[in-house]
Structure formats: C-alpha cells, structure tokens
Amino acid sequence: MEDFIRLFLNVEVMLRTWPLLKQGLWMTAQLCAVVIGLGLVGGLFLSFLAMAKSRWLRWPAFVVIDVLRAVPPLVLLIFIYSGLPFAGLDISPFAAVAVAFFLNNSAYYAEIYRAGIQSIPAGQTEAARATGLTSAQAMAYVVLPQAVRNVLPDLLSNTVEVVKLTSLASVVSLAELLYSANMARSLTYNSSPLVMAALIYLAFLWPLVRLVSRYQRKLAV
Amino acid sequence: MDGLDRFLNxxxxxxxxxxxxxxxxxxxWVTIWLAAAVIALGLTLGLLLACLxxxxxRVVNLCIIVFADLGRALPPLVLILIMYFGLPGLGVRLSGPLVLILVLGFVLAAFAEEIFWAGLTSVARGQWEAGRATGLGFTQTLIHVALxxxxRLAIPPLVNRVLxxxxxxxxxxxxxxxEILAVASTAQSFTGSAAPLTMGxxxxxxVFLPLVILTRILEHRYAWKV
Structure with missing residues (x-):
C-alpha cells in the first residue's frame, strides 16, 4: 500500500512536475479548439454532400465517410505524420494531428448531423420555402437549429471522444497533456504524473459524461 | 507522369x-483476436453490470455508475500507459496484449453497461409487471422478459461502440x-518507404469496413421499425 501511494499518488512528485503538465494542458486545449472547430464545420459540409441530390456527390461522400470510420485515428495520424514526408510534404506534429483528427471527426460529426437533419419532417422545409426563404436560408434558419437540438447528446458525446482522442498526439511527440505526463514519469521514475494527467482529464470530462447520460436517459423515456 | 510514378512508387x-x-x-490475425477478446470481455462485463x-x-449501483463514468471519461491511452509502465513498480508485470485487452475490455464494458441500462429503462413498466404477475421472480422476469x-434496443448503438x-x-x-499498425511502422522504418503504411x-x-457496413444496415432496419 505504501509502495502504491509512493508510486502512483505521490503529491511531492505531482507538485514538482505540475509546471510541465500545465504546459501540456495548454497544448491539449489548443488542439481541442482546433480539432473540434474544424470537425464541426467539416462534418456539416460532408453531411450536406452525403445528402446531395446528385449521386455523383452523394456516393463519394459515403465512401469517404465509411473509409474514415474504418481506419483507426492513430493509423491516419501515423500515415500523415510519417507518410507524407515521403511525398515531399514536411508537416509539423501539430498540423499532422489537426489534419488527421479533422478528417476522422468530420466523418463522425457528418453522420450525426445527417441523422439530425433527416429527423426534421420535409414539411418544415416546404413551409419555410413557402414563406419566401431560399433553400439555403431554410436550411440555416429552420432545419439546422431543430436538427442540432435533436442530436445535441450525440454531438456532445462525440466531442468528449474528440478530447480523449487528442491524447493520441503524444505518439507523434506533440507535447500535449499525456506526452508531458509520460515525459515526467520517465524523468522521475514515478507514475504519479500519469495519474495526475488522468485526474485532469476526469475533471474536464466527467461532468460532460454525466450530462450525456442525463440527456440520453431523458430521451429513452 | 514522372510525379505520378514517384507517388505510386x-x-x-x-x-x-x-x-x-x-x-x-x-x-x-493479432488485431482480429485482440478485438475478439476485447469484445467478449467488454460485452459480457457490461451486460452483467447492467443486470446487476x-x-x-444503492451501494452497488454507485460503484457501477462510477466505473461506467471513469471508463467513458478517461482516454484509453492514459490507462494503457499507467498499467503498462506503472504496475511493474508494484511488481505486477503484465504483457502488452494483456494490458490492451484489459483496458479496452473495461472501456467497452463501461459504454456497454450504459447502453444496456438505457435499453432496460426503455422497457415499459407494464412488461415487468406482467412478467411478475404471471408468477415469474424478479430475476426470471429480467432474463426472460426485459433483457x-x-x-434488441441496444444493438445499433452497441455495434457503433464495438467498432x-x-x-x-x-x-x-x-x-x-x-498488430497491424506496429507491423506497418516497423516495416516503414526498415524499408524507408511509405508503402507499408498504405498497406496497413x-x-x-x-478488416473493419464490414463492421461499418453492418452499422449502416442496422441503422436502416432500426429506422424502418420506428
């Protein structure tokens, strides 16, 4: 038990390595902002393509979405980070992570938007068009707000997944929270920094996970 | 065409x-059996916890909820690093595949428990009452009526999560x-070529496209019924 506390819950080590982890946390926050922002926008765009009238737009969109859902995000990341330099494109770890997770998340967000938009009856669009709105306006002001509200729990739960996903950036040596914690572990020969990183993730994500459960229970009834 | 040739090469x-x-x-093969072990562990444990x-x-449920929340809120890679690099300090040395199966199995169990539980709470109260009224015990009603x-309600979200x-x-x-990615990365550094990564x-x-297509089929079938 004493060994356990010394190796995993060592407050002295945690305090000593906190500055390193704080920098990592800041990097994780930046990553989250970029990846979530890009994913939300890219996903919306991809969902429009997947619902386009022309099958020449629709089918490629589905192929892209399904392939992106079949390939693990870490594989996509390694492919972009270690593969693209062979094609003469040198890419920074941050850009590699941003591009890889942008692609991965767009596919997931696209599926959620599509489910939301298709849950809105066609009469809503027709009514909006009848009042003189263009189809773009009808989508933006009438359909989308209702659609997003319907799939808010799924959007939220996917966003939690995105935040967890950013920990994979440690594999390509981007100094985010997990990378910093693991570095601190190897410097101190002590696992407490990793436990501290886990606690930091928990502090941010536990409330969101609770919220997702709450929402979903309400829908089930 | 020189550029294209180089790209293909x-x-x-x-x-x-x-x-x-x-x-x-x-x-x-390694990826497939690891995934099979994770799915078996995760679904079994998740179903048991939801039934429990x-x-x-009160006390049992609090423990289950905390377990499910931790499994859903913590990035799996953090748990993997703690188990793989931390536990040897306590004299517990687990192999890489075992750590992976345990962590991902627990994470899947956390999600599966929530999904099965959402399914159980969606079963109408009358179903429980009818089961009990025919003389079935609580456990019998749970197994033969509610579960x-x-x-069936849980299958579509469950398949997504399993994937x-x-x-x-x-x-x-x-x-x-x-597993696949490790083989690809090793081959990439040996050959100095990106081709193994493409191959991976x-x-x-x-391996996974059939599962993705399965989620689409289930989604359609589910949409039909509602």
Missing part, C-alpha cells in the same frame, strides 16, 4: 507489398503489441 510499391504480406497477415444495476442496491427487449473500440487495438503499437491502412479498411 512511394505509397503503392508492389515489391514492398509482396515482401511484407506475410508479416501483415500475422498482424491482421436493475436490482437497485431480450433491452438487447470504435475494436479500432483502438491500434494503440497496442505504442506498447509493442505486433488498407488492411484496416478490409
């Missing part, structure tokens, strides 16, 4: 594909498990 080099095909097949939760014992309906977590077996490459990505598409 870099990412789709046939000679390298052929040379590493046996290694890659071994990697595919329906008995309504079959709950599981997402099976793909995470790629994290094994970080702790030296020789293709292998993942072949």
């Amino acid at each position: 870099t990412f789709f080099n046939g000679a390298i594909f052929a040379r590493y095909l046996p290694d890659m097949l071994a990697g595919v 939760r329906s008995y309504g014992n 079959p309906q709950a599981i 997402a977590i099976s793909k995470m077996t790629a994290l094994g490459s970080v702790i030296g498990v020789s 990505a293709i292998a993942y598409v072949i």
